[in-house]
Amino acid sequence: MARPFGYGALLRTPGAWTFLLPAFVARLPYAMLGLGTVLLVLDTTHSYTTAGAVAAVASITQVVGAPLTGRLADRRGQAPVLLPCLALHGGSVVGLIVLALSGAPVWTLFLAAGLAGASLPQIGAMVRARWLHALDGRPEAVSSAFAFESVTDELTFVLGPVLATMLCTTVAPAAGLVAEAGLTVIGGLAFAAQRRTAPPVRGAEAAGAASALSRPGVRLLVVALLGVGSVFGALQVSITAASEAAGQAGLSGIVYGLFATGSVLAGAGFGAVRWKRSPRFRLLAAYGALVLGTSTLWAMPNLLTLAVAAFCCGLAIAxxxxxxxxxxxxxxxxxxxxxxFTWLTGAIGLGLALGSTVAGRLIDAHGASAGFLVPAAGAALGFVTLLALRGLLVPTAATRTVATSRREPAHASH
Incomplete structure (x- = not known):
């Protein structure tokens, strides 16, 4: 196997740190919006149903707004899109806080949360676009960069909820959302200011480009990542329920943290290798491993074995x-x-919301172990669809030209 493009070389890419640091600050609160909303609305309305519904509206509008934001960034550049998004997001989160604390009608909370979700800046997708530009599309370097971004995503999903919970429980119920808005705006502004590392504005090229979702392969990946998102959402709820059923509610964070740790470690190792196999083959292999991992969770007899199984399952995520x-x-x-990129991110978010909702209903009706059937089913359905339609994951004539210009094989190998 050829020597891989290491993380050291990746991080020595000219200008990398100028956008990575502000991007991390802006992405850290990505997982804080939903939890911060739940904790604030629950404190002011004393209704789990209302709190969950308001947070769900933010998730749904984010899924709708993210691809539009991404397409505009391709056409007009990142900074011109980021600045109004940051203003709208910061204002709508502040509005949600004021409305909730003042006891405003519930429908106003839905409106504010919807605006906050739709305007959430898609920093993760923009960072990946910057890597493509900075690395000139070199396949081995891009693979390492996307591995690095996957690890960063996992860290934000672990650290963000912990920070939100700590602030809401030790400072004030609104503190989580205050921090979310502040970090998003400050980090987003610093990221937008780094214009030298931004990809070129495509303008007419982007305007003439087909929408990403018009590509059958992209639609297939969206469906596949709905399944991955269902694993995230269902595990959050199911691990919490299993911990409470075992009388160890405080251990739920540790068990889920082991799941995330498995993903982080696997992502770091995966990106340090220059693979000879095509991305399509690697996706099918990793997704198959995810199916195997999720299929064992429901049968774990105690929290210790569940923690081990969750760690092993996490190894397939990144x-x-x-x-x-x-x-x-x-x-x-x-x-x-x-x-x-935003379509994939949105699919994960939508799958997360669906997975947590379905798992919650099964747990209420049949007990904690029933919730673990959701990640197993979601992953299995995603994998079967991916396997059956894998022929769609080959570049078309137009995109193949782009791929081969970066020295990547025109046809995916099996």
Whole structure:
């Protein structure tokens, strides 16, 4: 196996740190919006149903707004899109806080949360687009960069909820959302200011490019990552329920943290290898491992074995996501890269919301172990669909030209 493009070389890329640091600050609160909303609305309305519904509206509008934001960034540049998004997001989160604390009608909370979700800046997709530009699309370097981004995503999903919970429980119920808005705006502004590392504005090229979702392969990846998102959402709820059923509610964070740790470690290792196999093969292999991992969770007899199984399951998450993000950029035109990334991110978010909702209903009706059937079913359905339609994951004539210009094989190997 050839020597890989290491993380040291990646981080020595000119200008990398100028956008990585502000991007991390802006992405840290990504997982704080939903939890911060739940904790604030629950404190002011004393209704789990209302709190969950308001947070769900933010998740749904984020899924709707993210691809639009990505497409506009491809056409007009990142900074011109980021600045109004940051203003609208910061204002709507502040509005949500004021409305909740003042006892305003519930429908106003839905409106504010919807605006906050729709305007959430898609920093993760923009960072990946910057890596493509900075690395000139070199396949081995891009794979390492996307692995690095996957690890960063996992860290934000672990650290963000912990920070939100700590602030809401020790400072004030609104403190989590205050921090979310502050970090998003400050980090987003600093990121937008780094214009030298931004990808070129595609303008007419992006305007003439087909929408990312018009590509059958992109639609297939969206469906596949709905399954991955269902694993995230269902495990959050199911691990919490299993911990409470065992009389060890405080251990739920540790068990879920082991799941995330498995993903972080696997992502770091996966990106340190220059793979000879195609991204399509790697995606199918990693997704198959995810199916195996999720299929064992429901049968774990205690929290210790569940923690071990969750760690093993997490080992398949990051390789699946890295392969999907690496593959999707070869399926779309140059003027639709950021949009393509946002579709995948949105699919994960929607799958998370669906997975947590279905798992919660099963747990209420049949007990804690029933919730673990949701990640197993979601992953299995995603994998079967991916396997059956894998022929769609080959670049078209138009995108193949882009891929081969970066010295990547024109045809995916099996």
């Amino acid at each position: 390789p699946t996501l890295i392969s999907a993000y690496t593959l999707v950029e070869t399926l779309v035109d140059a003027g639709a890269k950021t949009e393509a």
